[in-house]
Amino acid sequence: MFAACCVPARAPSGGGGVSQEPPDDAEVQVVSGIVAGSRRYRSVDPAVVRRVASEELPRARNREDAVKRVKRRLHQAVGAYRATGAAGAGGLARDLDRLRTARERDPDARLGDELRAACRDLLARHASTRERLPFLDRLYAGVWDAVGGVPASLLDLGCGLAPLSLPWMGLEASAHYHAIDADIGAIGLVDAFLSIVGQAHAAEVRDLAAPIGPQAAQPADVALLLKLVPILDRQDPSAAQRLVQGLAVRHVVASFPVRSLGGHARGMEATYRRRVEALVSALGPRVRVQTETSVPNELVVVLTLG
Structure with missing residues (x-):
């Protein structure tokens, strides 16, 4: 997953001599192959x-x-923040059995309560x-109020396991997720999971930091970018703006961590408030309204687009 990044963004790793030649395919x-293995x-x-x-x-x-550098970049984007516990096909099967x-x-x-x-x-x-977890009801209630x-349709970008928050979202089964x-x-x-609960949906593997293709413009009422912008920033400082500009949505909900994984603030809220300002400025007149609906540990901003 492009999971939540809980430290301020920085540029991709550098150092050493940088070749101007494109890498050999x-x-x-x-x-x-080494990294993926x-x-x-x-x-x-x-x-x-x-x-x-x-x-x-x-x-x-x-x-x-090169292998070390690639692993370091992937760790920043996904490795340190991904799910723990069951892994692989066996773990997935056990998780699905429990949900069913x-x-x-x-x-x-x-x-119902068992599924929740x-x-x-x-x-x-x-x-x-x-x-x-302690703020799920409050988070989604605040976001829906702001939009x-x-x-009736939701685009969850860099979703990770967040769609399992569906019991707290209040979406109709017909709402396309x-x-x-x-x-x-x-x-x-x-x-x-979305199939088990009968939710209208699509689930897609995609590199969100890559240049946007036409499939990114699928219309939706709301796009969720929950803690995604810092992850994109670590890969390409222009990726978040490029992604938002390519969306065919009315509202963009972007959130940012205000504490590290270790629970330290480290000035993160101020850092990410500045990041919101920069993103809004880059998007220009397309942003019609900016609303905040934060919860503890998470700065949540709703951008209404024109």
């Missing part, structure tokens, strides 16, 4: 691994250094969603 493939990153979208490898190879002294069982135990309620408890446990695995009501992330495992779980 064969070497990009070799480095990508590691247990920690085998679930990351191969397109992300290839892109980062092509960016880091010109900076690297040799192949070993919870749904079957409460057949009269699409999102199962979702809460799975959300607790992920650094980003774990710190949000004028519960949306489009979940996108670079973590193949997370998207697999999210896709199956």
